[in-house]
Amino acid sequence: MIKSNYVGEKKDENINITNISLVQGALKGMINSLDDPYSNYFSKEEMDSFKEDLEGKYVGIGAVIQKNSNEYLLVVSSIYDTPAFLAGIKAKDRILSIDGESTLNLTFKECVERLNGKNGSLVKLVVYDENTNKSKKIDLKRTLIQLKYVKSKLLKDSIGYLRLTQFGENIYEDLSTELKESFLI
Template sequence: MKKRNAALLCLLMMILSAVGTFFVSNLFQLRIGDKVILPKADLEYYQALDQRYSKVEELKGYIDQYFYKDVADVDFEDGLLKGLFSSLEDPYSIYMNASDYESFNISTTGEYGGIGVVVSPNENGYIEVVSPIEDTPAEKAGLKSGDIILTVDDTDVDMDMYEEAVSMIRGKPGEAVKLTIRRIGVSEILEFEIVREQIKVQVVKTDILEDQIGYLRLTSFDEDAYEEFKAELSDLQRQNITGLILDLRGNPGGSLTECTQIADYLLGEQVIVYMEDRAGEKTYYRSDKNKVDLPLVVLVDGGSASASEILTGAVQDEEAGVVIGTQTFGKGLVQSVIELRDNTAFKLTTSQYFTPDGTNIHSVGITPDLIVEPSEDETLDVQLDKAVEVIKASIQESGNASVQGASN
């Protein structure tokens, strides 16, 4: 009996060994001398790779041999990866090497050495100023939303070298950077030499205006914007404000999460925004019934972009407040940032967004309810003055309605 069991065990081991060898040979490789036998599917895959990339190697060989400059320090792999994204012809989809990605992360934390300007590649292939940041060297020097940056320190720049241009504009505080600018409506090319400073963006600024009207300026939707917004607005409410002016002028956007949290805190039960991918799949963001029950005005301009436009659209479409100012920037696309294992990353446009009534504002922007152009006299803020006027009228109208209700 024991001999029979031993024989069966031996036979079983032989079968398992043969099966294992078969699977290992097929899953990996089978070597015979200096040759390797591959499954047919694997062979076809590698042949396709060879056909696809042998041309790349051929072209690189020509460059190595004939280009008029030494290319020993050229990172061809980095160029190939960036070219992969530039072929999409989408200025917002980009590959970031480790240095680019580090620079990107620095920009979202709110503190860095630079001139304080938010820029973006545009659909014409240039690098465009979205907005200079308030109280920074860029604003004091006179950079404006819509300016096109042509050169940085005498180096021509465009959307294909967007991250490099951003890195060049940033730098050690106390050192100057030279920019040449093309501005709409100005025939000559403008030149700026701006001294860098340590830029620490104050995300939320508040004030109490006449008649106890609360003023809250939100400069970006970067990290922790929601918590700062909530704390500062709560402080205003403790001072018994009678209305709220939310100033999004020059706010270039930021995190979708921060934006929708702020909208949820501010607005009642409604759709804030919805995203739609290429398959037509929609993702809705909604606010609950809790809201800040005050007359609301939102101030916007050409520097109000992306997340600023999401919040503005939510207010306007649902008539939760009055939008005052000038046409917004017009960025209605959503990017996902994906970090890779080697500390590189990429941004890819994965969907477009729509305001609650189904409007996509990309390349168009949002038209305010009341269009008020800024004064040429920079000491005057006629847009803010109009906002105060509208809040006062809303308070007056609300008071009259209350009196009529009581008399009935």
């Protein structure tokens, strides 16, 4: 049985190796092997946070994140026009520290709690960019993140431009509203 006969020692006595943790680890590994930034496996906590992002409002930096045990916090995506997006934080970046505290041994919940906070408050990050193999310090102001799934503008010659920034629960309503307000349909 792998739970009791693996080689190595537990780095943390609070880590309990269960069938569920083994299956979740295997699923994450399979999905990660796709090397597709749009395919992810979420634990229950991660899925709850992702749903919160899709459903509405929160105060934070505007990044969808994922956390594996004994790994740094992974950015799945930055939400368009949020502090994380405007600072250039992107998919596959790793947040090494939040306000000087390493994310390596923090839980997903602890990372979310540190990234979210009071509107207008400052959060200091160290972010590792996989593309450049460099880390950089980034100071961000937490803001109210109100997810808007549809962006639009009127171009030359009465051509309308609609952009879906991501999919969410109210996409149909947002699209209808944007068409009516921006293009007078």
